[in-house]
Amino acid sequence: MTKWHNTIQSIKGPLLIIEKSGDIAYGEICKIKKGEEEILGQILDVSQDKAVVQVFQSTMSLDLNTKIKFTAETAKVGVSEKMIGNIFDGMGRPKSNKTFVAEKFLDVNGKAINPSARLQPSDFIQTGISTIDVMSTLVRGQKLPIFSSSGLPHNELAAQIVRQATVKGEDFVVVFAAMGITNEEANFFLNDFKKTGALQNSIVFLNTADDPSVERIMTPRVALSVAEYLAFEKEKHVLAVLTDFTNYCETLREVSSARSEVPGRRGYPGYMYTDLAANYERAGMVKGCRGSLTQIPILTMPSGDRTHPVPDLTGYITEGQISLDQSLLKKGFIPPINPLPSLSRLMGLGIGKGKTREDHSSVKDQLYASYAQGLEIRQIVSVVGESSLSDIDKQYLEFAKKFEEKFINQGFNESRDITESLNIAWNLFKLLPVQELKKLKKKQIQRYLK
């Protein structure tokens, strides 16, 4: 039905300019003959006589004689429950020889969830990590990114969350999307998933650093389409871990610059916020459906800079962030989650009586206040020395130290349930005089401060 055309006029980076022939739709997928292989592209701009094609694989060895074919389809992915337990490439093609009968074909860009059809996320997810569970609680349907930097163990943390995350004993289906991570990193995840049996319950999409970069634009879309299908049609609880969004944004910039678009901040395209939102907003819970889609995107902040466009725009879209901290890691505290710049906007509904424990909210406030106070005094000490401190100041210093040692530092292999985490906090409160524990209610002090 569709013919091969010989209409390429110019090639620039990942873009082909073609002379228009026949009926081409905006966003349509096309196939390009590269030797024996057929590679995929998508229409980015189409007018009466010309079209711009973005090629998802390398354009190496393509020339003006290369043939191109239009599929009359927009970018779609075949989805099926049977995909669980298998590994796919960044475009959603199986890595093994297995074939899958698609139950449905979905547009990879998805559709916006109607805000009035959403349900407010409110189920506590126990990650088994004290700093997250107590201080930046993750709830089902939330999107909570990990802000990391080079040299920090975000992969280990993500693997730990995948291993340990549970809601009242119920497990998740994990959708894992790798965008431009190294093969070594990818192997780390795969081995960990295999070792712990998590793979049986996971769908893995791999686009590694040596895979075509433009394919990376599709990877989260494909993964999230599958995730949405499982969550909202098959009513499963899905946890999507997507790493690394910094690589994804690099690709956006690459395509944008090849199109000679007007750049926004630091050369990233002006529509990066919208583009990221189109991915991140594909999380949540909806009315009349038991399933949920929880997202943990991971990104590495160039030189730890939180104002860099990638973390900055992400932070504006996601519902909080988990921040990893170099100085905690240097002191040997693992996982090095710094609770102060971390935040979960949705934790309020997920904690408290009937969800975790009635003292949770007060304990969290008290930990924040006391740790922040301790750090402030630590700073003063660095200027004036410890000798001029009052007794109470010294107690705060001790609190901050013990908080890092006992509460933050739990290792990648320990899973603490929420009661245990809260009890550790109460043990720490003993280091401070009772009248300093202003955020705790009297009743709670009587009950838990033993």
Added chain:
Amino acid sequence: MKGKIIRISGPVVYAQIKGAINDLVRVGPKGLLGEIIEIRGEQKVIQVYEDTVGLKPGQIVKNTSMPLSVELGPGLLGKVFDGTQRPLNDIANQQGIFIENGVDLPALDREKKWEFKPKVKSNTQVKPGDIIGEIQENKSFLHKVMVPPGVEGKITNIKEGFFTVDEEIAKINGKKLSLMHKWPVRIPRKIAKRMPVNEPLISGQRVLDFLFPIAKGGVAAIPGPFGAGKTVIQQQFAKWCDADIIVYIGCGERGNEMTEVLQEFPHLKDPKTGEPLMNRTILIANTSNMPVAAREASIYTGVAIAEYFRDQGYNVALMADSTSRWAEAMREISGRLEEMPGEEGFPAYLSKRLAEFYERAGNVKTLAGEKGSISVIGAVSPPGGDFSEPVTQNTLRITRVFWALDASLADKRHYPSIDWLASYSLYHDNTQEWFEKNFAQWNKLRIKTQELLEEEAALQEIVQLVGLDSLPQKQQLLLLVAKMIREDFLQQNAFSEEDSYCSPSKLLAMINSIFEFYEEALDKELDISKLRTSQATEKIAGLKYVISQNMDEEIKSLKKEIKKSIKDATLGGSEK
């Protein structure tokens, strides 16, 4: 009028069609909503409010020859619309959880009948804006039915009874008049006269009401990095401010935040009327993943609806969260049009558009001679929290209140994390008289508070160098009191039932107590560390959680406690 598509580039479509600037068009076989934004000879540039994937050159475009308009009439309250006023609840009922392309549902319910009570007799002469009747839209809101703009003459056949929004309720000059009319969103509605702003819009948030008030009809900006609490402040404002109508525009923000409002507001009570907050609220939800062109339109849709209620003689508060996303939508469209960019890629007309939008706020005399106002509170999301970027800077040139959010305060969990040194309000002079009349001492205490906080900031720098204990006692006391002001007064817990809203009288009692404490302690030889943990300071800290009814009693016992605690902390037990 019909034409055809020539080119598609993201949300921008070029078409061969007749039409004028801002004409609404239907694009492609699904009839996607779009607007002509530029004319290049025969070619028209259209921004499309829906996803354009799948459109092809050669497909049909129809011109409706109408500008983008909103439907105004009873039935707006309690609803949630997208950026082009499509009813999202109805869409969800019809289509399920995802929003499909090409939906064409009316904004106002066509089935529902409203009880209309005429206020004028047949054969009266009427002009635009005149109120001709009323509808009790819900328990707390009286909807006033106005003569639509551009209609004038003798009213005849005026009826009483139950009508849908498009049934005839009267004739003017022989022409049918119904409960609903349309208005083009980009054009400000007419008013009789602008009036000075002189009454504060009370938000129930201590730091705002006391230190940086906004006036009814005023404009305020909240710039802040992510995580600093912009949205919480906007929502607190929407919940508790003493306006009659709230228009809340979620412009390119999170879907779950809209859900929060939708699920919370029906259960919260308006402090003024005791009715569910949703009864006075209209939501415009164009979340970040919804089409970017509709995001551009959402601000206008919201403000046009706000003007409609203002014209009925009400005080309207409009929250725009966030104007940065709106500006980015403009940037994105402008980029697609290959316009010459201004600063940071934003179009050169950014400041003009921002100014035009904020100018639609104000305190006015309506065409019917009533008093109405629109107050606008715009959130700004500066990249990296850097206030020198174009959207923040252009906004600050227009707005008269600046609530600066500070990430370091938020990291310390000081909420609302409004920086009391950097923020300002230019409405102090306007509202002074009103406060003085209703709450004696207000202005005096405010000035004292601000002075004290500034002194504290200067002292803190010294403390960083020499430590607290080496300061003279008087300064230590000042630091203690400033800390009390910060923690026990400025901090407010939005998630506590007792503290979420603070009435002006409670606010005054709280700050007054702190200063009573200060004055009592001044010029005495004191053990400051003892004072820090005294009963009085503890009681002051607990004031925010005391409910208004018990406040008088609490203050009475506190007065005694202050005297006692300070006596206990006096060195040698004797006064100087």
